[in-house]
Amino acid sequence: MIRLGAPLSRSVAVAGAVALVGALPWLSGKDPALSLLRARSAEQEPTAEALAAIRADLGLDAGPVALTWRWLSGLPRGDAGVSWVSGRPVLPGIASGLGVSLTLMAAAMAVAVVVAAALCAPTALSAARGHAPGGHGARAAMLAAIPEFLLATVSLIVVAVWLDWLPPYGWQEPRHLILPAIALGVPAGGLLGHLADDALRGALRERWVPTWRAAGFPATTVARAAARRAMPALLPQLGLVVVGLTGGAVAVERIFAIPGLGRTALGAAEAQDLPVLQAAVLTLVLLGFAVGVLADLLRRGLLGAALTGAALAPPPPDTSGPRGRALPALLAVVLLTVIGWGLLRDPTTLDTAARLAAPSGDAPLGSDGLGRDVLARVGHGALATVGVAVLVCLAAYLVGLVVGLLPWLTSGAAEMVNALPPVLTGLVVAALHGPGVFGASLAVGLVAWAPLAVHTAALLEEAKAAPHLTAQRGLGSSERRIFWRHLLPAVAGPVARHAVLRLPAIALAVASLGFLGLGAQPPSSEWGLMLAESLPYAERAPWAALAPAAALAALAALAVTVADR
Template sequence: MSSLLPALSRGVTLLAVMVLIALLPWISGRDPAASILRARMGDQNPSPETLAAIREQLGLALGPVEHLQRWFVNLLHGDLGHSWISGAPILPGMIKALGVSLTLMSAAFTVALVTAALLCWPTLRRGLNGQDTRSSGLLAASLTAMPEFMLSALFLVVFSVWLDWFPPYGWQGAMHIVLPAFALGLPGGGLLGRLLTNAVAATFHERWIATWAVARFTRAQIARAVLRRSLPALMPQIGMIIVAMTGGAIAVEQVFSIPGLGRAVLGAASAQDLPALQGGILILLLNALAIGVIANLVRVALLGRALGLGALPVATIAPRPLNRRLWIVPVLVLVLLVMLVALGLPRDPFTSSYLRLQPPSIALPLGADGLGRDVLARIAHGALSTIGMAVVVTLISLVIGLAVGLMPRLAIGPIEITKATPPTIAALIVVAAMGPSAMGAVIAVTSVAWAPLAAHTAALVSEIRAQPHVRIAPILGVGALRLIPRSILPAIFWPVLRHAMLRLPGNALALAALGFLGLGPRPPSPEWGLILADALPYVERAPLAVIMPVLALALMSILGVSLASLTRR
């Protein structure tokens, strides 16, 4: 029975997610009939008879159980229903939008592969020359930490507005795909390059490398063998990188006005078109799961017979000693953030007391936004708002991750599916249930941020339970309820806590991304993502209003990169 627990956990979790999607009209607590009438005719005071007729037309009068049964039956026949707003079938439009998104993701993945190859090439060259293959990975980590929506805004300002090299919006030709592909592909390429560099460096420390060199294999043959040996362990991560692109594509499509699946789902969420939102989320989740399955199949194919024979070699590579000068970067970033908050906190972030898009001056150091509000004040107050929410997310995720990770076999399904769900997709479900808000953004990011901590906890728990003093405890009469607080929690708490703190900057950037997409705090909240979204319509007239929140987000990214680099040495 214990061997069936992981498969049972995965199946139950996937079924629960599908039920949640199907029941969104009832979970939301809002009357879909009233939303439809407002969207179609602007009717603010419909009669009860009109609302009842709309509910009957939509099948909502059946109740949640009957609606759930009908939804699953229609789903088995490939029918996602009709849009509540336009009345058109949902599936054809979603398939067309999915084609656009897959085209964008393919171009972005090509950018990611080229970026990873360029980042890994120095390590591969040093290994072929018999030199030290260890690398700081700072450039790769810097690319990894840059969120897609921030890069999109930056590229839009620099390459479309200032240099006029590429079109800013649309999807009409090859030139329109360049900036979106780079904005979406560079973070994934940085992560892939970092993982590939570490894997290649470890492979060059396996014994067979020396054997092949003595046997006079060519450098090209050794290079191909090293890459084939390094790639299998990366396939699950490559799958996760592509899955993350499905979430990042939503922001990129929104910035560049690309008619892809992400933008279609975001529009459905804004219009409260729940059938379209249900269909889009389901397609996104199935796409993510399919990518994960394909990645694992490729991994097994690359390993070949060595996996079944247990013949995989083991590498030993010593870490570099810690260079204390590396602490300069995070300390400097913290000082800049503190100075930014200290200068802007006494200023009013809400009053429109300046001219619209007023340029910077001594009295107004960062200028004014499109409504005449002080940009410095809004960024400073936004730092407290965004980082404060990130702290809440991190602490709640830590508690959930520790609790779930203590049951590794039972929790494998929720952990795997949650890790395959980008925060943006989780936010779409939360927005459909309770509307956009700061609390909704916290819930959305928390709902996926706990999974890496739970996976870390589960791995540590498995190691600790294999230790002699823990294995012998039940024989000595120590029950599970006493074993967990006495032996297991003290050993895992501090490593998982450090892991959680490292994810604090990433959680802040995820919250900012939701605010940017309109899935988080509502105006006039001075939240970093919302500030950037408010400034984008004026990018051609006041690019500085876009650059300043981008720089604030970049500081948060650099802080996360610096802390992660220090702890992994």
């Protein structure tokens, strides 16, 4: 059933994605012909004759079902249609964008692996020396909390503009790849580093480790075996991160003017260019499935016959000691102090004479481009940013846990959802509901459950193979009792810690939608909107952008501290 269920769910997921994208121009309730007319020529009058000509030329009167079927029937012949806006064939542009995105993904993944290896190095060295491994999750979570678009903008200003070391825009030579790869790879490496460190510490906590050490195996051999033991639980997340690097780089591609697949899909969605959007989304979905299948095959190969009977031990709590927890605790105290202080101040008062003013006694964190107090806006913005992120994180945890417990039915859906960046779901939600905090949180929630569901399914599969469950069945325990007393507790805890770790990433996803104009709208003081509004002045007044960015980093440290408890 499992072998048939996964391909069936993947097929259903592809069909659902294609149907959703095919109906996109009609979901908003607006006339697709009017949207296309404005995309082609903003000056032309939307007369009845002009709109009728567009409908007749593109066959819009036939409806979304007929148009989608016509598009699908042309794919076996290598025909993805013609762009509604430019009139050019779709496939050459999609192929070019895919090549660019894959190149950027590979470079960013290389950076992420280096960062993750550096974060896991202390744990591996401790194991190689025979010492108890300590946790280093706070550092990883703080790296994961750096907004890609902020890192991209800061690196562009400092490295490309001020220092003139690298080109700021374009995609003509290998040097154009460095800054975008760093902007994408560092946060991804922070996430991978925390998950890998967590899995490695869990493996080193298993009973075979002291047995091997007592038998005289070298500590380096034990460390290598623990790394191999931890890899199967990490591979599904690695696959999702790889896909996320390809589909979620829309903001970075826009900042650096990179003609990638994400930027192509975003432009097509904004212009209501249905054939281009359909081809881009289908490419992302198929890429997600390919990476998911490859990660699953590698995971099964690593598990092998010898490891299928051993469930991974629950990740241990952070054992880094008071000194290792001092920085997260300090940042948490600073964050709470800044928020409390900012709540006592007015975030809406405009003082044009204090525009972009440096930090002073009147404005401890300076003023933004409109002369508003940055400290006050950070404090009041925490209510929206943290509150929305917590609610979305809780909903994603519950959905991911339920979905992950049925991996044979929903594995394809999880892969499909993760292959779609929040920007595209944000565009769909914005078309239905309009841009705003609710739309952004809903868009992020629609995709945030996928990594948690994959993590749940991976842990469930290993937990089911534990020898003590076979003994429970032999003693007459029912499957229901085994599920509620053994399987669910073994899965719910680690996934809950993973969900808390995702809290800063969820806040950043909402912030990225605000950066692209799909989230909170002025005069809101949501941290993502603050970043978007302050980035044009980052060179003149960096404090306006660094304040919400530092708040997000402190939120990450607080989140990982709570998770380790």
